[in-house]
Every structure is written in structure tokens, then in C-alpha cells.
Amino acid sequence: MKLMLHTFKKDVHRFWPGGAVSLGLLAVLAVADRWRFDSVAGATEGWLNLVLPLAWACLMALAVLEEPLAGDRHFWLTRPHRWGALLGAKSLFAVLFVHLPCLMADAYVVAAHGFSPLASLPQLLWKQLALAAFLTLPALALSSMIQSFTHFMMGVFAIGAATVFSFASSQSHGVYVMMRQDDFLRNEVAAFLIAAGSLAILWLQYRRRPAILARSVGYATALLAGALIALVPWQAEFRARVLLRPARTPVTLRIDPRSPNSNTHYWSSAFALPMALSGLPAGTTARAALLSLTMIGPDGRRYESALFTPGGAEKAPLEAVLYPDSPTPFDPPPDPQVAAPPPLCLSLRLDPAVYAALKDRNVRLTGQTAVSVVRLGETAWMPVGGRVAAPGAGHCSNGIGEDRGLEDRLKVLCESPSDMPSVVRVMLWTPEDRVKSASPPRLGIYGNYSGGPQVSWLSPLDRGMTSFGLSDPRYRRRSNFGGVPMERLGHARIGVIPEVVTGYSVTNFDIPDVSLSKYWVEPRTY
Amino acid sequence: MIRTENLTKRYRRNEALHGVTFEVPAGSVFALVGPNGAGKSTAIKTVMNIIQPSAGRAEILGVDSRALGAEQLAQIGYVSENQRLPEWMKVDYFLAYCKGFYPTWNDADLAELVRAFDLPLDRPLKALSRGMRVKAALASSLAYRPRLIVLDEPFSGLDVLVREQLIESILDRTPEATVLVCSHDLAEIESFATHVGYLNEGRLEFVEEMSALTERFREIEITLESPGELPRDLPGTWLNAEQSGVAARFTDARYDAARCNEEIRRRFGPVSEIEARQMSFRAIFLALAKSAKRLS
Numbered sequence: 001m002k003l004m005l006h007t008f009k010k011d012v013h014r015f016w017p018g019g020a021v022s023l024g025l026l027a028v029l030a031v032a033d034r035w036r037f038d039s040v041a042g043a044t045e046g047w048l049n050l051v052l053p054l055a056w057a058c059l060m061a062l063a064v065l066e067e068p069l070a071g072d073r074h075f076w077l078t079r080p081h082r083w084g085a086l087l088g089a090k091s092l093f094a095v096l097f098v099h100l101p102c103l104m105a106d107a108y109v110v111a112a113h114g115f116s117p118l119a120s121l122p123q124l125l126w127k128q129l130a131l132a133a134f135l136t137l138p139a140l141a142l143s144s145m146i147q148s149f150t151h152f153m154m155g156v157f158a159i160g161a162a163t164v165f166s167f168a169s170s171q172s173h174g175v176y177v178m179m180r181q182d183d184f185l186r187n188e189v190a191a192f193l194i195a196a197g198s199l200a201i202l203w204l205q206y207r208r209r210p211a212i213l214a215r216s217v218g219y220a221t222a223l224l225a226g227a228l229i230a231l232v233p234w235q236a237e238f239r240a241r242v243l244l245r246p247a248r249t250p251v252t253l254r255i256d257p258r259s260p261n262s263n264t265h266y267w268s269s270a271f272a273l274p275m276a277l278s279g280l281p282a283g284t285t286a287r288a289a290l291l292s293l294t295m296i297g298p299d300g301r302r303y304e305s306a307l308f309t310p311g312g313a314e315k316a317p318l319e320a321v322l323y324p325d326s327p328t329p330f331d332p333p334p335d336p337q338v339a340a341p342p343p344l345c346l347s348l349r350l351d352p353a354v355y356a357a358l359k360d361r362n363v364r365l366t367g368q369t370a371v372s373v374v375r376l377g378e379t380a381w382m383p384v385g386g387r388v389a390a391p392g393a394g395h396c397s398n399g400i401g402e403d404r405g406l407e408d409r410l411k412v413l414c415e416s417p418s419d420m421p422s423v424v425r426v427m428l429w430t431p432e433d434r435v436k437s438a439s440p441p442r443l444g445i446y447g448n449y450s451g452g453p454q455v456s457w458l459s460p461l462d463r464g465m466t467s468f469g470l471s472d473p474r475y476r477r478r479s480n481f482g483g484v485p486m487e488r489l490g491h492a493r494i495g496v497i498p499e500v501v502t503g504y505s506v507t508n509f510d511i512p513d514v515s516l517s518k519y520w521v522e523p524r525t526y
Numbered sequence: 527m528i529r530t531e532n533l534t535k536r537y538r539r540n541e542a543l544h545g546v547t548f549e550v551p552a553g554s555v556f557a558l559v560g561p562n563g564a565g566k567s568t569a570i571k572t573v574m575n576i577i578q579p580s581a582g583r584a585e586i587l588g589v590d591s592r593a594l595g596a597e598q599l600a601q602i603g604y605v606s607e608n609q610r611l612p613e614w615m616k617v618d619y620f621l622a623y624c625k626g627f628y629p630t631w632n633d634a635d636l637a638e639l640v641r642a643f644d645l646p647l648d649r650p651l652k653a654l655s656r657g658m659r660v661k662a663a664l665a666s667s668l669a670y671r672p673r674l675i676v677l678d679e680p681f682s683g684l685d686v687l688v689r690e691q692l693i694e695s696i697l698d699r700t701p702e703a704t705v706l707v708c709s710h711d712l713a714e715i716e717s718f719a720t721h722v723g724y725l726n727e728g729r730l731e732f733v734e735e736m737s738a739l740t741e742r743f744r745e746i747e748i749t750l751e752s753p754g755e756l757p758r759d760l761p762g763t764w765l766n767a768e769q770s771g772v773a774a775r776f777t778d779a780r781y782d783a784a785r786c787n788e789e790i791r792r793r794f795g796p797v798s799e800i801e802a803r804q805m806s807f808r809a810i811f812l813a814l815a816k817s818a819k820r821l822s
Contacts, residue, residue: 003596006626014614066612072576075611075663078604078676080596080627210578 007089011063019097022055030105034112039445039465043452056098061143061152063093069205071147083206094136099128106460110417120417133191137198144205166230186237190225197221235291238370247373247503251279271519275344284375285339293320293367319349336425339376362513369507377498384489392498393424409467420462423499428468430492527552527704532582542568544728557715558708560725561815566708570678603667606678613652628670636669657688677707716807726818743810744781748774749799757793765817777813
């Protein structure tokens, strides 16, 4: 303990100016976050969300490089340091210059937004764990394997580029994003992997300094985490979720006798089969996507479907996608307060040869569907211009937009120290219109572009926003078509309903004798 | 104090140390000498657990070098020519920082060292000359009266006065300490080493007490009665033999007057004079290095 404090005091003596700068930046960020009533970060906050993690990583690296672990010429190697005390000193430095100030800044922001810091402590501590997993531990581990700050910066830029590439390579199509958003299993596993790898490197380096072994662990961790983010398909991630939170009741996918929405087919010419899920518990709805599909022709020939991914399956003889049967996947349900099985559409696209062979024949469709079973949370109501504590969605407020471009919109903002559900429905009730969905109908990251990066991952609050168009004689020139007349807002109430995932399931389906010709949809004409 | 057994260090295909075995007795000043690239620093770094041996083992203060911990390091003073000091520190802060690691640190000793070395306490290490930096490092390594002092080419490039001053300080302030020093500066070694080990291309050629070494080496000069050619098949202990006319000379690495004279007469024929001169350590070292070069 004495040696740990001795080394720590030396590090503080050396780096207090850098530490003070990082604390100053954090203070500016906290004030910017405290005064943000928007889901999108402003330019200052956005830039600070990029600069501050980099500043923290540099500070960690400099502290570690005071006693470099790579190389054999360093003065400290022959001094009676204890590895535990040395690692403890660096960890203490990280806690006192990064984690503790960040925790305090977060407590300030959540308190300023009406949340009890004490009640939010689990979420705030969880955020610190995430920060340690994604930032401080990797920064400490990386700097323990290199000899100079220049090498560290090169490593940081390489990792940054690889991270951007990994995320850019991961599937990001709307339907799949929707399935992935339900929770962040992939990110959590990646965080755990990175944290475990970093801890292993630190343990190895501070105990024995086997640089080659430690670097091997570092490369393996980076490759595994990158592959997990970029290469593991969402289907595998979904199957893991099923193991963790299985849905209680079996759900089946079948053809629905109704006609599909004529606007819904995914491709301009395809077969569009109206589908429905049955077996969902009462009061629940679901989100669904295909895991696999095989079409078996009358001659027994099998066509495995390439599941549609952007730009990835153009040459497949059969492509398939299952999606909500509405003009877009983000269209509102008819009544936001009702959880009903969603109408689905299975769209199939065949290459010309397969099409010619099967268009007038009956085929059999088998495969698997990923289903997230969802129930609606409690509806929280608030008057126009008021606030409400919405269970599951934090604190919600609303008001007519004050920013340029939002003067003719009624803005609804919810913020919570906990992660909000991926879907929180928002509706407006007026005696005249009854229920009207917001546009978009769920909370999201919307707002004015204010220049600069719009990231806000350091914020302790998860924010979501949506709005209602208003029609007002003052803004008639660009008044919203179909907007809510301003005069009706006096008696209006705004409802906020979170969708809560209750479980996941993988559903097998086997549908014989499907006459494809019945479901042919003509090419779109524009 | 220090013992190595078949200590070997390989860097990929390069073998920097090849089965090196030696022992540094307590209280001795053991000089590990050899030409550049002989493996002296590698041997010392391996003993100090700065690098790991590829094979063999080293023991230091009764502990396997790989298990060398804070307890042992608190009794060892280590100074190296290419050690990277925390250059941002001012001398006084550096010394105060070092003090925190050593329970046996003695402020009075430090004050004397600072005075003797004339260390500028208010200047950062990076602003000091090389000699001053070595002095600061040495002061920080002597103030706790280590049982073992390990010096890796500490004096190279320093002027004679500074060198003498540093050697004096080591001998005066830690008279009971064991010293392991590696150097290719032979003059400094000769003045205070009690034992010497000679490393060449990673192999330890010999280890012995300094007095025995100087006793067994002689530079032999012969004057022949008639000119001739250098005989073939001279004994292996006769190094760097050469002849020009009636004059011949060589270095005898196992000098015994009677045996040497008899052997000379048998191989060279009639000689008019044989002169055997004592050699300085520097001359011995040069003879060995030259011989090794010839053989290679």
C-alpha cells in the first residue's frame, strides 16, 4: 500500500497538468450535457465525446509509460517495485483521474435532470464498468506492451480504424437492426472479451513482462472482438439470446388468409406472402425476422434462401425477407395502446430460371424464424407542456419546438439513466382525433444537425425523442400536412408506452402446397 | 552472492550467451570483461531478471533470478550506462523518490554523496551531463548501503577523474558490498577488481582471481642466435606468437619459468636471451582479444 501510494504520488506530480485539463474538459462536457434537452448532442458535446476518451487514454498511457514494461533499459526495473503495488498505482490513477470524476459528473447530470444519483447508482456504476472495459483497461493494456507514447498513438489509431471498419462491416439493414436492438448482447460480450483480454495482458506484463505472450493475447483479443462485432451474424446472436431468455410459449409462423399490403413488398417484383404469428400470449406482440428458409419444388429440388442483407445476396437464386406488413418497418401500429400480433409479409425473389420453373407450381416452404415476444408497458400520460415519470422510459417531457425548423412540431423527449427499451411508442390523444401516433411513432435520436460529431456515449442519460406535426396558421406556408391543429392541444394528452421484450424464440415453420402464383406482385411503377 | 549455471540466452538464431557458469564470491569485486558484443550486458541483465534466460539458471542473493523480487532488489544497487532514467525529475525529487523504496536508506550517506559528487539538486536529470547522470544514479544506488552492487559499463565515456571518484565512492562507502561490474574499460577494472571473468562471443573463457591471472600471464621476448622462421605447432597457451629476424615474442597464458624456458629452447633452438615481463590487465586483455580474433 505504501509503495502503491508512493508511485501514485509521483504519477500525480508528473501528470497533474494533463489530469487538470481532462477534468476541465469533463466539466465542460457535464455542463453541456446538463443543459441539453434534445436527443442529439450539440457540437461541443459531440466533440468532447471524442476528445475526452482520447485524452483519458493518453493519460493512462503516459502513467503506464512512466514505468514501461516493454524494453530492458528502464531505470525502474532494478528498483524494488512490487508488481501489485505498481499495477495498483496505475489503477488508482485511472480511478482518480477518470472514473471517479466521470462518476461525479454523471451524478451531477442525472441530478440536474431530476433523477436521484443514489437511486441511479447501479446504472452509473455499470457505465463506469463499460468505460473501464472499452477504454481504461484497453488503454492500460496497450501501453503496457509498447515502449513509447508514439507507439501508443499508432496503436490507438490502428484500433480506431479497425473499430470503425468492424462496425461498418456489421449488418445494419433496418429489419436486422430492429432485431438486434432489443438488447446489446453482442456489445456486452465484446466488452467482456476486451476487458478479460486487457486484464490478462496487465496481469502477465506486471507479473513477468513476457512481451511476446502479452502481445499475442492482445492480437487475439482484438481479432476476436473485431470478428464478434463484424462477422458474427445476427442470427447467431439471436440464438444466444434465446438461450438466455427463452419465450415461455411456442410461437408458429403461418400464411395469413388476408391480402398483403400492396405497398409492402420489399422488391419491385417478387412474391409477397401475407404471414402471421400464432401462439403469442394475450396482450403481447412480436418482432420477427427469418433465420433460414428453404423452398422445395414439386420435383423435390431444394432452394436455400440467401437471407437478404444489403448488397450481399444479389446473385442468389432465391432471396427471402420477413418484415412488418406496413409501408415501412417503422410504421405505427393502428392503435399504439394495443399489443396485437403484427401482420407480416414474406417476400421472395427468385432468379429468372427458378421463377420460370416454379411460378405456376406448388412449393413447400420450411425454415426458422427469430421471434422477440414483446408486451406493452404501462402507459404514462402527460399534458401538453408537462412532464411525467414514465415507467421504463424515464422522465418524459414535451413542448413546442423552440429550435429553428421545429417551431411547428410538438417535441417529446424522454431521458433515463437506464437503457431505454429499443421501442417506446408515443401517441397524442385529443378528444377530436382520439389517438394519433407520433412521427416517427417511437422515440429515437432525432434533432437538428448542429455541426460536428453527434455522439454522446459519455452521457449518463439515454435520451429518445420524437415529435408531432402541428398545423398552425402562423406556419401555414410549410405547415404539416395532417398535423394536429394547434387549437386542439389544450385538451390533448401525450402517452408514452415502452415495449418490453419478455422472451425470444426460434420458430420452425413448414408450409406445404404454397401456390406461388397467388402471391405474385407486379413490378412497381413510379 | 551470484551464481550462474549454464546460463544461455538466445535471440532467435543468435546466441548471446552460451552455457555461462561462474560464481561471484561474497565480498569480491568481480569484473566481467570482454570485447564489445561478448555478452557482458546480456549476462548481467539475465542475472538481474531484466531479461529471461533461454536455458540454465542464475541465482542472486540466494534466490533464483526469475524470482527476484522487491525484497532482494532493496539490497542491490544497479547502475548501467544505458539505463533510461526518469529524465523529467529534478535530482532532489529523483533521490527523494528512490528513498521511498528502501527501508535502509540513509540520509546522511546521501548528503555526503551529493556533496562528494557535487550534484545540482535543483536541475532536472535531462539537463545533466552523462557523468552527472551516472553520479545521480550511483548516489541513488549507494545511499541504502546495498549488499550487492551491479554495474553495467557504468564508467564508459567518463573522464579519468570522474571514474576514479566514482570507484572510490563505491569502495569507501560500501566496503562490505559485493560488486559485479562489467566493462571493457580495463584500466578501471584493474584498479579495483579482485576476480575477473573473460567473456568472448557469449562464452566464458576463464574465471579467476585477479592476482592469479596476472601471475600466470607473461609477455615473453626471445632473442635468437640466428634468424629463422616461426616454428609451427607452438603450445596453445602461447598466444599471438610472431617472429622477425632474431626477435620473437608471444604471450604465455600459463607461465612457469622453468617449463617456459625449456620449451623455448626446444622449439626455437639456441637463444641468446629470454625476457619474461609481467603484464598489465589491459595487456592481458588485449592479448586475449587479439588471439581470439586471429583464431576466428
